[in-house]
Amino acid sequence: MANVTFASEVTWSGNGVLSTADVQGKKFNIDEPRELGGTDQAPNPVEYLLGALGGCINVLVTSFAKQFSVEVKDLSVHIEGDLDPDGFQGKNPNVRPGYQEIRYRIDIDSPSPDENVKALIEHVEKVCPVKDTLQGTAVKNLNYISAT
């Protein structure tokens, strides 16, 4: 299949660091806690990465469950990631700005045979777009535009 291009416009509110992302009319706010100059109204950017990973795993588990003969009664994913603020605050050039590591745990309530559940999870981990993207994607600046 040809590539699908997803896109978003993220506009600064003019208030602190608060921004709103618009994805084809669906909107969500991005903020920071007060200690990072925000007003703590919404998750921050790195928290959205974790939620996106959990959401992606849930989408795939529920979408592929039938194919692996798995009945899903309940499903949640715990995701966590370690980040050293010295990196993005520019205090230590030896510290990477992003997550050092991201970890997740899938909690699935299913009466189906454990081998089916295991096969489903292994498949989901192999085809998860968010997991794959986080593990290494080229991110390019098209350019920046300064209007005066």
Next chain:
Amino acid sequence: MANVTFASEVTWSGNGVLSTADVQGKKFNIDEPRELGGTDQAPNPVEYLLGALGGCINVLVTSFAKQFSVEVKDLSVHIEGDLDPDGFQGKNPNVRPGYQEIRYRIDIDSPSPDENVKALIEHVEKVCPVKDTLQGTAVKNLNYISAT
């Protein structure tokens, strides 16, 4: 500084592929369009990645503006990424499931000298946690738990 650990719980709604991410009490929904089995109520996981990148750039531009003597009147980021559905649908093992590439364009309205704006943007690109994370982070499965 020591690492800060961010975390999120993402719980399946029981309805289609819709999930809700909870980040310390702040919640957002994750869905898919109808053609991917969703009800199109919220952005999908890979769209959240783009919004997170734009939000992160905006946070950093506005946070570091003063340090680079840049006045920001208006600011938005356009982000786009190409993804071939054959990858996550398991139709072609040679296609990666995640984004092939992510691109962004920063639109900044500033009366400040262009060299200041340029230096600010270069700094932001260097210290952006989301950009850095997307470019390659270890993502580990702690384990999965199947309750019967």
